């Protein structure tokens with residue numbers, strides 16, 4: 193079919209009404225989303241702030257995505273901008289570990305990344321959905337080259353340690369067989385008149401036709417081994433040329449086995465709004481964005497500057513910081529305004545004279561536990577042996593994900609995998625281990641999925657985000673209740689201080705949240721500065 | 729390998745939690761026997777932040793040391809801290825089936841487990857507070873998310 197509007201001439205409102213009538217609220221909401229009426233990106237195009245009051249200055253705390261977005265826009269608007277950053281690099285959580293890099297976590301363990309030249313792991317952000325227009329526009333303006341990030345790979349694996357004798361299954365087969373048998377069931381229900389009170393006669397015909405297409409059913413609305421299902425689930429022996437050409441179909445996995453295995457959970461992973469094709473990654477690692485921002489803002493960022501107190505008065509804001517190159521001497525910076533992007537677990541411990549409401553908001557958001565492990569192998573066996581090019585395998589083992597690189601396909605030599613991406617209690621347990629133990633556990637668990645691990649493993653690095661010295665956590669976790677009580681207070685300007693960052697957004701855990709929160713905050717700060725006129 | 733605490737996590741109802749940067753497709757593996765010992769709980773959860781010898785750590789911010797921590801003298805203080813969390817420390821006393829527990833992706837510890845881990849930190853890392861906290865004493869204190 194050429195048309196993908198699927199609306200058959202109905203008006204949008206009419207379609208929504210019908211969906212709402214037939215299926216209740218949640219389907220209504222999904223339909224609204226698919227028609228792009230609900231969730232709109234807050235991005236409204238480049239900001240282009242103009243007309244800073246003469247001499248006005250802003251002190252920005254933190255050179256992550258939020259701080260540097262703010263610095264870029266405020267500098268362009270004519271403000272005197274200074275950024276204080278704890279690390280000796282720009283980017284914050286936007287960060288890539290390459291061979292030769294060193295990383296010391298809280299507690300003092302230092303890891304030396306021993307990856308081959310050109311290989312890397314992104315310990316934090318690794319993918320950017322196409323609708324994160326804000327961060328993508330800075331990539332464009334800063335000349336950061338992008339390439340596709342493979343999220344869904346039909347040939348990647350779904351693994352349940354207790355399902356199918358622990359044997360990993362291909363995503364493609366589970367998806368096709370699950371979908372095909374669900375379609376068959378629904379077709380049966382339709383034929384047995386179970387839907388008569390819900391769907392009109394004519395629509396039942398359309399429904400059956402659509403189920404046949406959606407589920408790869410045969411002419412009798414059955415999902416069975418053969419050419420039709422083979423075109424979805426693949427073949428035992430794929431079609432080829434010449435005398436050995438004849439394809440052989442495999443046997444579909446029974447629906448009850450799929451249901452009991454729990455592997456159906458993996459089927460919809462690429463359907464989430466944030467995981468839908470297309471996604472991107474910067475060529476050479478996510479850290480390229482932070483590096484490009486750092487070059488653009490060269491001279492404005494003071495590195496190795498650890499903020500220790502933030503005090504405002506009627507005329508401006510004074511910040512004390514320790515300069516790692518001049519230990520023991522507290523330094524001072526002052527400006528008319530302050531934009532603070534320091535992650536909340538750290539900010540909560542920094543003396544700061546703000547109102548009670550902002551103070552309470554800063555203390556109300558604990559950060560998630562998360563661990564990523566990068567593993568280098570002597571060869572790209574996932575491509576050579578298993579024909580997996582990019583994408584993610586999911587498992588119920590603590591490692592949760594195995595992420596295959598979306599770049600360097602077919603390369604000879606070594607390769608680096610994301611060997612674990614861990615959350616919740618498992619992440620707390622992994623955080624409690626030494627880096628070496630984390631790597632070892634990731635290899636142990638991963639070899640249940642890819643036995644090649646045992647012979648091909650080379651070296652690895654492990655980043656536990658609660659041990660990261662500059663964030664003390666992965667990202668801000670809001671409860672519905674805390675959001676209702678504190679979110680507006682967190683974002684409101686308090687005298688001369690405004691907060692921005694991933695934590696001050698509804699896109700927590702994404703760089704887009706940092707960018708859009710910074711743009712929103714500098715817009716309001718600028719308004720206030722202009723209203724107050726010239727600098728203090 | 730060490731016994732896991734996995735049984736502690738109620739089935740994480742992932743469909744209730746927005747995806748964010750996180751896409752684990754499966755809930756955590758259903759687990760084994762409950763871990764009760766204060767030492768094991770400390771080694772599997774608390775030392776991730778407070779460090780193996782309770783020495784804490786300093787970076788851009790810090791994790792407080794629990795060794796030689798005078799604030800542990802009154803038992804209610806550490807118990808309330810573990811129950812409700814504070815700032816960068818997540819709460820561990822949320823009800824096992826609460827939405828907030830899923831939203832924070834933190835862990836639920838029972839009153840007995842909290843008593844055990846508090847007893848452990850109050851008698852380790854050079855601390856010697858002789859009065860033991862009981863499960864009933866923990867139960868009597870306000871818990872987050874309880875009405």
Ligand SMILES: Cc1cc2nc3c(=O)[nH]c(=O)nc-3n(C[C@H](O)[C@H](O)[C@H](O)COP(=O)(O)OP(=O)(O)OC[C@H]3O[C@@H](n4cnc5c(N)ncnc54)[C@H](O)[C@@H]3O)c2cc1C
Pocket residue numbers: 253254255256257258259276277278279283284285286315316317318319320497498499500533534535538562564657662663665666667692693694695700701702703704705706749788789
């Ligand atoms: C494991 C993981 C996976 C993620 N996956 C993705 C993804 O795939 N895609 C995506 O878009 N996003 C992802 N994110 C989220 C993304 O990384 C963040 O939302 C974003 O980078 C946050 O930017 P920020 O500027 O708010 O904070 P940060 O980047 O944390 O910036 C804060 C800055 O403040 C500095 N600072 C801290 N304390 C002090 C102090 N005392 N003095 C001076 N400076 C200080 C820090 O060094 C840091 O540079 C992921 C995050 C993690 C941890």
